[in-house]
Amino acid sequence: MGTAGAARYTVPPCHPRTDQPLQPDRLRMAAMSTDPTDPSREDPIGWYVHLPFCTTKCGYCDFYSLPTRPDLIPDLVRALNREIEQRDPGRPIRTVFIGGGTPTVLPADALRDIVGPIAERVRRQAGVIEFTCEANPSSADELKLDLLRDLGVNRLSFGAQSFDPAELRVLDRLHDPGHISEAMRLARSAGFDNVNLDLIFGVPGQTVESWLRSLRAAVALSPDHIACYSLMYEEGTALTKQRRLGLVHPVDEDIEAEMFERTEAELVAAGYERYEISNFARPGRQCRHNLIYWRNEEYLGIGPSAVSYLRGVRQKNRADVKAYVDAWGAGNVAGGIVIEREELGREHRARETAVQWLRLADGIDVPAFERRTGFRAGDLFEPALRRHVTGGLLEANATNIRLTPRGRLLANQVMMDFL
Ligand code: SF4
Structure with missing residues (x-):
């Protein structure tokens, strides 16, 4: 409702925690x-x-x-x-x-x-x-x-x-x-x-x-x-x-x-x-x-313009309240108000998962990523990791990949290279 989409810049750094509340x-x-x-x-x-x-x-x-x-x-x-x-x-x-x-x-x-x-x-x-x-x-x-x-x-x-x-x-x-x-x-x-x-x-x-x-x-x-x-x-x-x-x-x-x-x-x-x-x-x-x-998990979106992501399929309702009420008033049918529907492939899902996890302070949990997607993060993102670890925007080890404080300032630039 009132925020301005994804941040272009962010705030460094966060203190490492040992008592993760999540x-x-x-x-x-x-x-x-x-x-x-x-x-x-x-x-x-x-x-x-x-x-x-x-x-x-x-x-x-x-x-x-x-x-x-x-x-x-x-x-x-x-x-x-x-x-x-x-x-x-x-x-x-x-x-x-x-x-x-x-x-x-x-x-x-x-x-x-x-x-x-x-x-x-x-x-x-x-x-x-x-x-x-x-x-x-x-x-x-x-x-x-x-x-x-x-x-x-x-x-x-x-x-x-x-x-x-x-x-x-x-x-x-x-x-x-x-x-x-x-x-x-x-x-x-x-x-x-x-x-x-x-x-x-x-x-x-x-x-x-x-x-x-x-x-x-x-x-x-x-x-x-x-x-x-x-x-x-x-x-x-x-x-x-x-x-x-x-x-x-x-x-x-x-x-x-x-x-x-x-x-x-x-x-x-x-x-x-x-x-x-x-x-x-x-x-x-x-x-x-x-x-x-x-975390790139699943959700149902209801209402005009709402997006759903269920069972690997992303779909979006029309952003038109009149068309929306007309379609459902006519007894309809989800199909009548859906304007975009995309079945995401396995690698596409894996890449989107990585980008979303990078937003989080915890970053990408490498073993969890592999269990969930079937891809090894180190292989799938090898060029991006090499570039951004060298450039100081990412820190990576065997178990975790996360943005550095400077990387959080340029997060969109890093994320583009994971897609
Ligand atoms: S117009 Fe947009 S930003 Fe303003 S109150 Fe409505 S949803 Fe929020």
Whole structure:
């Protein structure tokens, strides 16, 4: 909903840990050696549900989102529930993430009618460990947060982005810093003990000092998780057009790099650990849903533009809410709304797995990678390893491959060579 895609830069370095809080999951990941295309595969998956409406469109946003269409909400609720009924693969659910868009712009009854049936599935299972809903500070009122908590949602993710009013205006955000504090207060009083704040750095006009002020203001609210993404100028967005016209000026790359470098020091000193290139968490509060993506595990995507990755097949729903409600209103059929479908070959899956694992502070667990993919990382990535170990962007030994602090600054460059 409010972050800016993959980070171009990241923050070095992280302290080596001996008490990995994710040990049970790491063991589970290591045990996943079966063929992901196996139709009898029954291990748990993540669910993502995309609710595309927002109050207005932010200039930097390239997610599929559009200003709320009240006339379409009843049809959207019906369509989502039909898609859930037809596409539920019947596998155990590990995590649920309600995103968008801004789920909390929907009226409370629509939110209940969408989240309720999913919550019912979650209640029937014992293994769901995380149930997140995204929210905007300006649209998260007491009624909706209480409703979400009552339905079993146990994690909130707020698109805070900045605590500087001028930067929020550049980003077209509708809230002010006071809304963020109030949203955090409401979240805690509704009983949420797992809350994320998204922040963006590299905003035109931002300085290292103003970025640090935002970081410190976020820390002062004691969120359990903080995601720090660099602003991306995505093709087709209003912000990119403004940049081309010279109406906004990107932050100098060296200054942006300094913001990234200072981020980790600030957050580690405040008790957070960087577990992924752009993500920091208090112990035990890593985002389990996003870890499914970063481990290249399986997930079901529901709603317009949502992507699924199941049994080695990636598919994407059309990013068109009208076409989506029409297709499901006509009684349809997953096929009518799928615009991309790709069956990934064994090597393709292995390469994507490596790229995702590189995002994590733990990097690539070489023996686990071989058990899961059937490929020896040292052989498959020999040219990339030689190049980037020599160049100081990767460190590698017999059991682990990970980005160096400098490599995290240039992560995309390294990852390209693994694909
Ligand atoms: S709130 Fe803004 S950034 Fe978030 S999804 Fe809506 S338009 Fe995009």
